Amino acid sequence: MIEDGKVPILGITYTIAFEELDDExxxxxxxxxxxxxxxxxxxxxxxxxVLHEIIHGVLDQLGYHELYEDERLVQGLAIGLHQAFY
Ligand SMILES: [Zn+2]
Structure with a gap:
């Protein structure tokens, strides 16, 4: 169960919050x-x-700015990690 809170991404603490989002x-x-x-x-x-967004954050923090924008890669990694860990 994931709740509002914080997650560390390579040394940076991100807040996570559930919000009213329409198109994403x-x-x-x-x-x-x-x-x-x-x-x-x-x-x-x-x-x-959450995995998808964390992967974006990891790529940003590592300086992979082109890969950060690669939604197909990010989503593939998220689904793969999700299947392995959940
Ligand atoms: Zn994305």
């Missing part, structure tokens, strides 16, 4: 060190979305 399941703002997750999704989708 989640987003990350490296500038604000914040992850927003759409309220009302099932647990599996929340887990996958």
């Amino acid at each position: 399941n989640g987003y990350i703002s490296p500038r604000r060190q914040h992850i927003g997750i759409r309220r009302g999704m099932n647990d599996e989708l929340v887990q996958q979305t």
Whole structure:
């Protein structure tokens, strides 16, 4: 179960909050060190979305700015990690 809180991404503490989002399941703002997750999704989708946003954050922190924008890569990694860990 994932709740509002904090997650460390390579030494940077991000806040995570459930929010009213219309056109996306989640987003990350490296500038604000914040992850927003759409309220009302099932647990599996929340887990996958949190992983997806954390992967964006890891790539940002490592300086892989082109890969940060690669939604297909980020989502593939999120689904793969989710299957392995949940
Ligand atoms: Zn994304």
